[in-house]
Amino acid sequence: MSAPVFWLPDGVVPDVGSAARLAGAEGHHAADVRRLRAGEAVELVDGRGLRVRGRVDAVSRGELSVEVVAVAREPAPSPRLVVVQALPKGDRGELAVELLTELGVDEIMPWAAARCVAQWRGERGERALARWRSTAREAAKQARRAWVPEVAPLATMSQVADRLRSAALPLVLHEDASDWQADDVPDDGEVVIVVGPEGGITDEELAAFAAAGAREVRLGPTVLRTSTAGVVAAAVLLSRTNRWAVHNTSKTRDF
Numbered sequence: 001m002s003a004p005v006f007w008l009p010d011g012v013v014p015d016v017g018s019a020a021r022l023a024g025a026e027g028h029h030a031a032d033v034r035r036l037r038a039g040e041a042v043e044l045v046d047g048r049g050l051r052v053r054g055r056v057d058a059v060s061r062g063e064l065s066v067e068v069v070a071v072a073r074e075p076a077p078s079p080r081l082v083v084v085q086a087l088p089k090g091d092r093g094e095l096a097v098e099l100l101t102e103l104g105v106d107e108i109m110p111w112a113a114a115r116c117v118a119q120w121r122g123e124r125g126e127r128a129l130a131r132w133r134s135t136a137r138e139a140a141k142q143a144r145r146a147w148v149p150e151v152a153p154l155a156t157m158s159q160v161a162d163r164l165r166s167a168a169l170p171l172v173l174h175e176d177a178s179d180w181q182a183d184d185v186p187d188d189g190e191v192v193i194v195v196g197p198e199g200g201i202t203d204e205e206l207a208a209f210a211a212a213g214a215r216e217v218r219l220g221p222t223v224l225r226t227s228t229a230g231v232v233a234a235a236v237l238l239s240r241t242n243r244w245a246v247h248n249t250s251k252t253r254d255f
Contacts, residue, residue, distance in 0.1 A: 003041040003053070005144045006030055013050065013071075019057060020044055020066045027063035042066055047140065047148035049074045074146045077243050078188045079168065080106045083230045084160050086113040086197035087120065092227035093128070094135045097151065099231045101139035104238060107150040108136065111160055115199030120154050129154065157205050160194060161212040167192040170214040173229055174201060177218035185240040193217075193237065195230040 006026045014020045022030050022044075030036050036056050044052040044066065051074055054066040083105050085096055093110070100108055110132065112120065120128050133151045140148040155163070164170035168189025173196065185191060194201075194209060201209075206216070219232055238244055 002144055003043045004030070004034060004036070005043045005045055005141050007141065008044045008046045008050065008052065010046075012046075014044075014052060014068045016068050016071055018068050020052060020054065020068055021063065022066065023063040031059050031062055031064045036064060043144065045141075045146045047137070047146075049076060049146050051146040072146075076147065077104065077106060079186050079241060079243075080190045081234060081237060082107040082109060082163070082167070082190055082192045083234055084109045084111050084155065084163070084192065084194040085230055086111045086195055086201075086226055087116045087118040087154075088225075088227045089117050089198065092225070093118070094131055096227040096230055097132050097135045098139045099228075100234055101136045101145070101149050102143045103231065103234050104143075104145070104243065105149050105234050106147070107152060108132070109152045109155050109160070109163065111155045111157075111194070113197045114157070114202045114205060116197045117199070125154060157208055161208045164192055164194070164209055164212040164214045166190070167213075170209075170212065171233075172196075172201070172206070172209050172214045172216050173219065173233055174206070174216040175218060175223050177216035180217050180219070180236070183240060185237055187242070191237055193230070193233050195226055195233070198226055 006022055036059060038056050038059060040056045042054055042056060051072045052068055053070040054068045057065040057067040083100055085108055087093060087110060088096060097108055136149050136151050168186040169191040171193040173194065219229060224232060
């Protein structure tokens with residue numbers, strides 16, 4: 001079983017042989033909820049590629065000390081996978097974020113598509129974005145990721161088109177596309193895939209994305225919900241890269 005992962009305190013980069021202290025929410029989770037004991041292996045990450053491996057040295061209520069055994073700096077994954085997610089109804093947006101994060105997506109871009117039932121406006125929109133970001137952070141921790149995916153601010157159609165225009169591989173999921181036609185996944189750059197709302201992408205949106213160079217693709221004979229379509233597409237794309245190969249890409253220090 002892999003070692004549990006906890007967040008490093010902001011700005012802390014410990015050296016091998018030193019002790020890293022977990023307190024606050026992370027210390028409570030490790031010491032009081034997970035009930036870790038001295039000698040157990042743990043990993044500490046900062047969400048920006050730093051991974052620290054160590055063993056619990058001492059435990060007290062609400063905090064613990066970790067003896068640092070190794071420090072690794074994991075490079076950002078390549079190609080970079082971005083999912084433009086139209087806003088789903090209810091809590092399905094957070095479900096999509098959770099699953100996309102577990103898969104390894106690097107950025108999730110919420111999109112206010114014309115046919116979205118859900119609307120992010122004012123304080124409600126700020127709270128919804130904060131929930132998506134919190135969901136991504138917790139899912140990254142559960143998935144043992146050293147990199148937390150970015151959850152961008154809510155995008156408009158023109159902003160999505162701009163992102164597609166600059167992508168190495170720009171794709172749009174659409175039920176009327178002839179087939180998948182996306183086996184040429186690049187080794188670097190950004191792969192951007194757009195997932196429409198439950199009501200579908202409008203002709204105006206499709207035209208704007210096509211003008212930006214995007215290619216329409218389809219995920220088999222069935223029509224998936226917006227909260228699951230991006231997850232399936234991301235899995236297909238990642239399976240066509242070397243990112244899922246079983247090898248160590250970490251740049252290590254003092255292993």
